[in-house]
Amino acid sequence: MTDTPEIVLPEDKPLEIAGKVYQSRLLVGTGKYRDLMETGHAIEASGAEIVTVAVRRTNLGQNPDEPNLLDVISPETYTILPNTAGCYTARDAVRTCKLARELLDGHDLVKLEVLGEEKTLYPNMTETLVAAEELIADGFKVMVYCSDDPLLAKRLEDMGCVAIMPLGAPIGSGLGIQNRYNIRLIVENASVPVLVDAGVGTASDATIAMELGCDGVLMNTAIAQAKDPIRMANAMRLAIESGRESYLAGRMPKKLYASASSPIDGTFF
Amino acid sequence: MQVNVNGDAMQLPEGATVSILIEHLALSGKRLAVEVNEDIVPRSRHAEFQLNNGDRVEVVHAIGGG
Numbered sequence: 001m002t003d004t005p006e007i008v009l010p011e012d013k014p015l016e017i018a019g020k021v022y023q024s025r026l027l028v029g030t031g032k033y034r035d036l037m038e039t040g041h042a043i044e045a046s047g048a049e050i051v052t053v054a055v056r057r058t059n060l061g062q063n064p065d066e067p068n069l070l071d072v073i074s075p076e077t078y079t080i081l082p083n084t085a086g087c088y089t090a091r092d093a094v095r096t097c098k099l100a101r102e103l104l105d106g107h108d109l110v111k112l113e114v115l116g117e118e119k120t121l122y123p124n125m126t127e128t129l130v131a132a133e134e135l136i137a138d139g140f141k142v143m144v145y146c147s148d149d150p151l152l153a154k155r156l157e158d159m160g161c162v163a164i165m166p167l168g169a170p171i172g173s174g175l176g177i178q179n180r181y182n183i184r185l186i187v188e189n190a191s192v193p194v195l196v197d198a199g200v201g202t203a204s205d206a207t208i209a210m211e212l213g214c215d216g217v218l219m220n221t222a223i224a225q226a227k228d229p230i231r232m233a234n235a236m237r238l239a240i241e242s243g244r245e246s247y248l249a250g251r252m253p254k255k256l257y258a259s260a261s262s263p264i265d266g267t268f269f
Numbered sequence: 270m271q272v273n274v275n276g277d278a279m280q281l282p283e284g285a286t287v288s289i290l291i292e293h294l295a296l297s298g299k300r301l302a303v304e305v306n307e308d309i310v311p312r313s314r315h316a317e318f319q320l321n322n323g324d325r326v327e328v329v330h331a332i333g334g335g
Contacts, residue, residue, distance in 0.1 A: 029335025039333060054334025057275040057327065058301055060294055069331050070300050085334050095307065099329050102309050103302035171335070220335030
């Protein structure tokens, strides 16, 4: 009997952001978890290597022995991606990034997000452009949360952003990717990584983003607010891998009508 | 002298440095970043950077976020 040869799939080129290579295409946030232990376990289950954090005032008078997020999500293990969540002006966003760089000993990879209004948390693109320009001039490597407008996405890339991160749907909404056509156009035009940031609600949403050709997905609420966040983190890891494989494999063309899978020839009835 | 730390007024001895403030807040050795009047004070300068009456100080750290 001959041995069945092992099937070896051609290797995928790993995700590369600002010159650093990552094996995982899933990026996760650290907000909205029950506690730090759950945060740590979920992130481990997700397999993510890039993890976002927010920068806020230290609570003065707190228990000094209270564990810190960065004790659980160690910068030695993970690439920490500080965000500018909560900023509504370019000025506040730039200030936040500078504090983050100091906090992380000169680490200059940031997630820029400048919000426009509370109801949708939709990005304010004029302020985002101003902040991106200032941050890039100051040496930051900017991963930018943006609207799904293909022209603005291209402009952010031309300015020097290291990753373009259009929303799939409003932050924390879990509505899934609302405009697949735009995400696809952005992916087609880009020569830097494109990641869907925000809007994913469940594993199939993440798979769709990857099947559209995105280089990765950034999510927080979909994992943190699942009934079982650790299990959902694992589901998302699989969904991202699955979507990527499906994209690389190239799907069959869609047809309007049926096409039998079993041959007609050789029927005996 | 009086400085404003994270939005709250605080009395500090004249000539207090950022290091002294951090000690006063029982935050020594913690991973944090400090801004005085909207300018970063790098960790390497905490010991020498003197605060002045009326300074607005922000002490920040990383928390969960998406």
